[in-house]
Amino acid sequence: MMRTRPLKVALLGCGVVGSEVARIMTTHATDLTARIGAPVELAGIAVRRPNRVREGVPAELVTTDATALVKRGDIDVVVEVIGGIEPARTLITTAFEHGASVVSANKALVAQDGAALHAAAQERGVDLYYEAAVAGAIPLVRPLRESLAGDKVNRVLGIVNGTTNFILDRMDTSGAGYSEALDEATALGYAEADPTADVEGFDAAAKAAILAGIAFHTRVTLDDVHREGITEVTASDIASAKRMGCTVKLLAICERAEDGQSVTARVHPAMIPLSHPLASVREAYNAVFVEAEAAGRLMFYGPGAGGSPTASAVLGDLVAACRNRLGQTTGPGESAYTRLPVSPMGDVITRYHISLDVADKPGVLAQVATVFSEHGVSIDTVRQQGKDGEASLVVVTHRASDAALTATVEALRRLDTVRDVASIMRVEGE
Amino acid sequence: MMRTRPLKVALLGCGVVGSEVARIMTTHATDLTARIGAPVELAGIAVRRPNRVREGVPAELVTTDATALVKRGDIDVVVEVIGGIEPARTLITTAFEHGASVVSANKALVAQDGAALHAAAQERGVDLYYEAAVAGAIPLVRPLRESLAGDKVNRVLGIVNGTTNFILDRMDTSGAGYSEALDEATALGYAEADPTADVEGFDAAAKAAILAGIAFHTRVTLDDVHREGITEVTASDIASAKRMGCTVKLLAICERAEDGQSVTARVHPAMIPLSHPLASVREAYNAVFVEAEAAGRLMFYGPGAGGSPTASAVLGDLVAACRNRLGQTTGPGESAYTRLPVSPMGDVITRYHISLDVADKPGVLAQVATVFSEHGVSIDTVRQQGKDGEASLVVVTHRASDAALTATVEALRRLDTVRDVASIMRVEGE
Numbered sequence: 001m002m003r004t005r006p007l008k009v010a011l012l013g014c015g016v017v018g019s020e021v022a023r024i025m026t027t028h029a030t031d032l033t034a035r036i037g038a039p040v041e042l043a044g045i046a047v048r049r050p051n052r053v054r055e056g057v058p059a060e061l062v063t064t065d066a067t068a069l070v071k072r073g074d075i076d077v078v079v080e081v082i083g084g085i086e087p088a089r090t091l092i093t094t095a096f097e098h099g100a101s102v103v104s105a106n107k108a109l110v111a112q113d114g115a116a117l118h119a120a121a122q123e124r125g126v127d128l129y130y131e132a133a134v135a136g137a138i139p140l141v142r143p144l145r146e147s148l149a150g151d152k153v154n155r156v157l158g159i160v161n162g163t164t165n166f167i168l169d170r171m172d173t174s175g176a177g178y179s180e181a182l183d184e185a186t187a188l189g190y191a192e193a194d195p196t197a198d199v200e201g202f203d204a205a206a207k208a209a210i211l212a213g214i215a216f217h218t219r220v221t222l223d224d225v226h227r228e229g230i231t232e233v234t235a236s237d238i239a240s241a242k243r244m245g246c247t248v249k250l251l252a253i254c255e256r257a258e259d260g261q262s263v264t265a266r267v268h269p270a271m272i273p274l275s276h277p278l279a280s281v282r283e284a285y286n287a288v289f290v291e292a293e294a295a296g297r298l299m300f301y302g303p304g305a306g307g308s309p310t311a312s313a314v315l316g317d318l319v320a321a322c323r324n325r326l327g328q329t330t331g332p333g334e335s336a337y338t339r340l341p342v343s344p345m346g347d348v349i350t351r352y353h354i355s356l357d358v359a360d361k362p363g364v365l366a367q368v369a370t371v372f373s374e375h376g377v378s379i380d381t382v383r384q385q386g387k388d389g390e391a392s393l394v395v396v397t398h399r400a401s402d403a404a405l406t407a408t409v410e411a412l413r414r415l416d417t418v419r420d421v422a423s424i425m426r427v428e429g430e
Numbered sequence: 431m432m433r434t435r436p437l438k439v440a441l442l443g444c445g446v447v448g449s450e451v452a453r454i455m456t457t458h459a460t461d462l463t464a465r466i467g468a469p470v471e472l473a474g475i476a477v478r479r480p481n482r483v484r485e486g487v488p489a490e491l492v493t494t495d496a497t498a499l500v501k502r503g504d505i506d507v508v509v510e511v512i513g514g515i516e517p518a519r520t521l522i523t524t525a526f527e528h529g530a531s532v533v534s535a536n537k538a539l540v541a542q543d544g545a546a547l548h549a550a551a552q553e554r555g556v557d558l559y560y561e562a563a564v565a566g567a568i569p570l571v572r573p574l575r576e577s578l579a580g581d582k583v584n585r586v587l588g589i590v591n592g593t594t595n596f597i598l599d600r601m602d603t604s605g606a607g608y609s610e611a612l613d614e615a616t617a618l619g620y621a622e623a624d625p626t627a628d629v630e631g632f633d634a635a636a637k638a639a640i641l642a643g644i645a646f647h648t649r650v651t652l653d654d655v656h657r658e659g660i661t662e663v664t665a666s667d668i669a670s671a672k673r674m675g676c677t678v679k680l681l682a683i684c685e686r687a688e689d690g691q692s693v694t695a696r697v698h699p700a701m702i703p704l705s706h707p708l709a710s711v712r713e714a715y716n717a718v719f720v721e722a723e724a725a726g727r728l729m730f731y732g733p734g735a736g737g738s739p740t741a742s743a744v745l746g747d748l749v750a751a752c753r754n755r756l757g758q759t760t761g762p763g764e765s766a767y768t769r770l771p772v773s774p775m776g777d778v779i780t781r782y783h784i785s786l787d788v789a790d791k792p793g794v795l796a797q798v799a800t801v802f803s804e805h806g807v808s809i810d811t812v813r814q815q816g817k818d819g820e821a822s823l824v825v826v827t828h829r830a831s832d833a834a835l836t837a838t839v840e841a842l843r844r845l846d847t848v849r850d851v852a853s854i855m856r857v858e859g860e
Contacts, residue, residue: 302729329759
């Protein structure tokens, strides 16, 4: 049974993702109609620069007044692909107030204000979907929220930023340093002119917050996520990783504590064994491991960014939101009933790989080993190398709390015989 | 807002999967209640052998009268984990007639009668979910049906049977023959006493039918799927694959024809390059590639069978079905609007790897090459090896229709100089 009045969609933003959403809505209208059960119509497109030529985007739909568009009152679904906190937040809230459901690709906003947005949507009996906010086209939000709704997720571990994975992959394959690899990423369009959000881990941290919240049915915001970027990863770190049979990846890791009473979320570069499936995720691809009590280990892999892949995720949500409107229902909203607190980074249990430049004299190893032991950190392996009166020690620890490991490193720095702590990197995925 | 009357669930079957469903429903009741929005209660468990001890399964709920259970009238959701066509089909139909939604793990039944079951569910305004029927815990049905609802899937290619993957993996790593590897799989519990459904490809073909139907929004039944098992794969095939930088996998492949006007679905062993992500899927794991127009290439990986993983998928569907009942709505039903026909195997475009035992005399290669050329099949590489008056030729073709390749092989068999067509295997994943 087709209803005759089409569902009306307002598109906010018409950049790389938005223009692809508009294009697919036009070229695949028949399929969308069949899958939704009613025709769906692009009612307006809000942009900042109306004169820019956008191929395949109907010029008569373009407006600069986004607020008026979301206030029209006849809009069924607002698709927000502007990004950033404002004006996106106000526009989304206004859309809810005027009875529209919202599909967003905005990881920063959802990571910061997801709870308030969900509450606003629920109050109005409308939907908020954001599959596109995490890992582009890879279905993650829906599988975590719906497919695993009867399971208990204990861990989410993944590569969720394509730019940094491209850079680290280049450093690994070519031996290039960080800035050289960043230049290549910029030249090829994998990194933006200002790469801060990617290379400092903000983008990945926002995704980690969203994933942790959904996976553990609690609230995790961007501020709860421990964040380290890749700007200090050196060619020598990558070489060290190789010697260990590892590679370096920027990982987003969300874990339930062993006692089940808290969760952690963090983003940092880490060494992972080459045998781990995430080690073979190349270039700008994303991949996420999910470990659940009954399901075991699942992996989701695909293009984590780009206009088309992100548009695919947006359109999947759009179909869901439209179907819900036709059925006068809503999809699953926020599920944060566990209220599990987010523990600080110090509570995380992990392993360290530490390179020390030390004086090449007897007793140094014993001194260093004592420091580890005094902090309750057990050593897995030590490799010692002498060179011209200096020596280097590479220590890999067993699992210990990040706090104990940090304290150990601080104590090592205070040793006279330790000239420099050349690098510290966590070891994951074992 | 919690409603006080709990949702009632009838469980049909209490084997490996059913007992795990019952266990999780009991131990994780609080979580399920929070996620559904109402308590969910196991109202009855139908089994064939009531006296078998089932740990953690409340004995007072056990009955041998499955029909009476689904006819009770107060059941919200029937979970069917019996398997096979009857009595599962009649019980599911009866459940619909009595107003219950159904969650099934039954690939054979859905592959054979999915359309009729969907119609029966729709008529009664209830749900039919079957994520567990395909690739165990790996979310595939929901991502294809919902996450990619706004995209156009062109290809699904995957390893969807754990038993055969275990056997082929063993043959690859140890050089064992088929029967030796099957014995090991049986001893370790990866193969059933009667392994026919797995090793002859019936299980994978049922999954291919389900995946093709959902991916292409059309109807594909088990009979539409070209099926070859792994019983004729030899140690020598595996060795040949290795020489080509390939490995042998039993693949389920669903494709949209290049002109978009038909689809194909097939299950057969094939050589795939070691560089392809599916090549590194070991033991009894499953993995499925999905290629969509906008999303690009996605991969889903995880345990494809087993009590707990399958129960995880069942419970995810159970939560969805329960939520829908509370919201007085239903999830997306069958989407088969494209009515794309399923083409026969002869229309499939693929590549062949053919080993020939030939007479070791001049002109044989020219004769063989002429046969290929006469059938319009272009040769990619030929490797020739002489041994004591006999010689072997290994030919790898470019892409051609399966019909042309089959005709070529028939013509080769008729050549006097061809003593034997030692093996024929398709080459995929490039």
